[in-house]
Amino acid sequence: MKKIRVLIADDHHMVRQGIKQILELENDIEVVSQASNGEEAVKLAREFKPDVILMDINMPGMNGLQAIEELKKDEGVYKVVVLTIHQDREYLFKTIQLGAEGYVLKDAEASVLIEAIRTVSEGNSYIQPNMTSELVREFTRISTHSRSKEEENVLTSREIEVIGLIAEGLINKEIAKKLYISEKTVKNHVSNIFKKLNVSDRTQAAIYAFKHNIKA
Structure with missing residues (x-):
């Protein structure tokens, strides 16, 4: 079985070791490297080519946001799950803007982090479920009456209504x-x-709606 190769970037050694121990209990995940700051994360990511990078935000020198921005210059090679203490929707929005594929809080259950890693490694997006409301609130805050010509040409008016409601967390029913x-x-x-x-x-549809200010 091919394992999901993970790089952990966090400035606290004990946190990194704790995460490593949790992840390596899973048969399909292995930690290939660890970084204590953003610069190391970028360097080691380019060296080890992990499938998923777990990225803290607050780190000395180059922080996690700067590291994500730098890594995303490499033509979408890296998939990033932000692992942070920040519940602020501004941080969530910023990491999505920078191209992060996942967002998980450090106080989440281990099963949530593992699900995020597996989901993102498969090419999908993952936002911790209880953070979805934060995404919607930030989406609402920045919504404007204007809508880009690109999305108007892509989606019908009814589809715009539907995707806007998806972004609000509504199910089909x-x-x-x-x-x-x-x-x-x-x-x-x-x-x-x-x-x-x-x-x-x-989730990916909701993120698209969020980024493009689509509101039902």
Whole structure:
């Protein structure tokens, strides 16, 4: 079985060792390297080519945000899960803007972190479930009446309504009720949205809506 190769970037040695011990209890995960700051994370990522990087935000010298920005210059080679104490939606929004694929809080259950690693390694996005409301609040805060021509051309007006409701955390049944259409019609719209935006799950669709200020 091919293992998911992980790099841990955190300035606290005991934190890194604790995470390493947790992850290596899993048969499909191995920790290939550890970094104590952003500069080391960038250097070791380019050396070891891990499948997933666990990135703390607050580190001396180059911080986690700067490291993500630097790594994302390498044409999408690296998948990053931010592992942080910060519950502030501004940090969540910023890491998404920089291209991070995942966001998990340090006080989360080990199972949440493991799920995030596996999800991101498969090419999907992962935001810790209880942080979704923060994403929606930040989305609402920055929403404007303007909408880019690109998304107007890509999505129909109904699809824009649907993806906006997905970003608010509604399931298909709730969207159908809100828009007075059948659940089957909602499923068709969701499928079309995924195809048009080239995304594979609702989290990625919500992130797209968030980034492009799409609101139902």
